[in-house]
Amino acid sequence: MSGGPERREELLATAAEVFAAQGYRATTVRRIADAAGILAGSLYYHFDSKESMVDEILSTFLTDLWARYDAVLAGGLGPRETIEALVTESFRGIDRHHAAVAIYQKEARVLQTQPRFAYLADSQVKFEKAWLGTLERGVAERAFRADLDIRLTYRFLRDTVWVAASWYRPGGQHSPEEIARQYLSMVLEGINLRE
């Protein structure tokens, strides 16, 4: 029906949607195949296993994300600008890979325990280092408040960004940049009205 690696990517995109909607475990290979218009067995011409499908979906997403994160972190920005850039890239990541992010959110913790998915844990660690480091720098440079527990703050930031994947639909009324802007405004300035 097409040729080469595009077919593979088509199928992966289909699988990602179904995984995101139903959950990895609850998704049957047959359901993916139905969605792709082929028989279940035919998927095994393209992929070794259901597991290798999520694997490819998640690793593709993380590879892309880290390329952008690394560019930001290498940019020599101040702490506030770094946080702003990381948040913006995160929402862009959700925009480009929203199914993968939804899967990541729901399944990473369990998948992580398998050696094959060790890279999920690695990414988590790297992620934490980048955010925590930036927050600490921001406190030291008097950009951010010093009275908040920094690990708690990190967790709140991290989670709110990514949970957005659970309701975000690409092509909706807010662009990822707009969502990032509003999110940053809320988190940096607070929702209280100042007089």
Next chain:
Amino acid sequence: MSGGPERREELLATAAEVFAAQGYRATTVRRIADAAGILAGSLYYHFDSKESMVDEILSTFLTDLWARYDAVLAGGLGPRETIEALVTESFRGIDRHHAAVAIYQKEARVLQTQPRFAYLADSQVKFEKAWLGTLERGVAERAFRADLDIRLTYRFLRDTVWVAASWYRPGGQHSPEEIARQYLSMVLEGINLRE
């Protein structure tokens, strides 16, 4: 199908931990039984089905939570105080039912589609009404900023609160009230340092 309500609750608590750790679909009845020190078949003396276990876990949690939410909402507080009280009760709910909350976070969207779990959707709706209403009232009464998209703000608030269940461990170094305080401070005042 009776069997001492204590034993039943013990088993439910065990089941909740396993569901929270592995995911509902990925959890086998045998695993729960193992964790409880009995054989899989023996669980069926206490419960009709695996489904009725999650059902009981989730409905118990929601019943408890809404008793407290309703008390807050009936209290005639101003918008800011209402938000503060709801957030505090939410973190207390995570403290008392952390496994149930984790299950709720991961599984509600899929379970909701079954008639048996319609109450999950109902709760969602009620929840949204309470929060959105309070936020709108806050904007009208000039307690909160008017320049933020209110649905977006609601989603951020809601998600960050509940996602905490994924890392919160009861008996840790922060009490639920302390976490609520820090969370509210961040969200209301922002993390930027003011001069």
Next chain:
Amino acid sequence: MSGGPERREELLATAAEVFAAQGYRATTVRRIADAAGILAGSLYYHFDSKESMVDEILSTFLTDLWARYDAVLAGGLGPRETIEALVTESFRGIDRHHAAVAIYQKEARVLQTQPRFAYLADSQVKFEKAWLGTLERGVAERAFRADLDIRLTYRFLRDTVWVAASWYRPGGQHSPEEIARQYLSMVLEGINLRE
């Protein structure tokens, strides 16, 4: 239908017969279950996998065999008597485990390559050492002819003994001891008539 480990052994005996008759790969789990009078899925209450069935069949056989070989080798017999005793024990092993031996003959070479079945290769090595050592001792002590290639002789002895499993049926007209006697007579004295 019975209880405890006997059921397991019954099922293993059934599986061994089918494996021996049809070959390991050609045997479906359903066929074993049919032969046992249960459904295919029910086998998994007793065993992890088809593979673990062969594993248990083969390792049980080898454990038993080596207990007897080791007793012989520790007995301080001369080379001829050692060979006689090993051959006799081998035919007794075929008598007690004829299905396992048939499976071993046909499948060991391929199974060996899997880590799980490394003990098959280990056994092979130990076996070779025992036989080769005894033959060499026999040549040195002038019990056996010196003009034969000793590895070739070893292979002939080894193979003929075990291939017997492919036609041997327990309870037939020859006892294992009688077969051993005839085999030894042929191999030690030759089939030529002496005058």
Next chain:
Amino acid sequence: MSGGPERREELLATAAEVFAAQGYRATTVRRIADAAGILAGSLYYHFDSKESMVDEILSTFLTDLWARYDAVLAGGLGPRETIEALVTESFRGIDRHHAAVAIYQKEARVLQTQPRFAYLADSQVKFEKAWLGTLERGVAERAFRADLDIRLTYRFLRDTVWVAASWYRPGGQHSPEEIARQYLSMVLEGINLRE
């Protein structure tokens, strides 16, 4: 379905090696194709089915073998010389068709039951007649010992000869004739040292 008889034979030789190494059932068509450097589907340009590949491999071998056996049997030799010639031709057969012989050893019993492979059973019967007849003649003519069970002796002879295929590698240090010589010496004279 033509395609130059050389290509066909190349592919058959490849298939025979894989069948011999992995077993017929355990060998996938894809594995054969991999070994041949083509895709699985492409094999079907040359052959009707996997089954027709073994068929051709085995029947080619048996046709060749029987041409030589028949020549020996028509040669009017005495019993001892007949046995010697048959054994020698057998080892030559292993040398020329070692993969086919290995397949024959492992798979014949099961394949035989299919009508298509009836010729395997026929060959077996003819083989048994030739050997048993010669042994009986040898006993009658006082060339061989009379005190051995003749069917048992036949089985031992037959099996040891053919099992050699499982370890024999063409081009090794012993020629087939040398192996035949040693084998005959052992079997005719025994391994005991005579004084």
Next chain:
DNA sequence: GATGAATGAGTTTTCATTCAT
């Protein structure tokens, strides 16, 4: 001659559930 993608039947395995004891 060969490829790439699929089919479809069958195989192993999983697992919630049942039930006699």
Next chain:
DNA sequence: TATGAATGAAAACTCATTCAT
């Protein structure tokens, strides 16, 4: 209350084979 042994339906996966290009 619990066990041990099963059932049965569905899931993941395998693989010989087909066929348009």
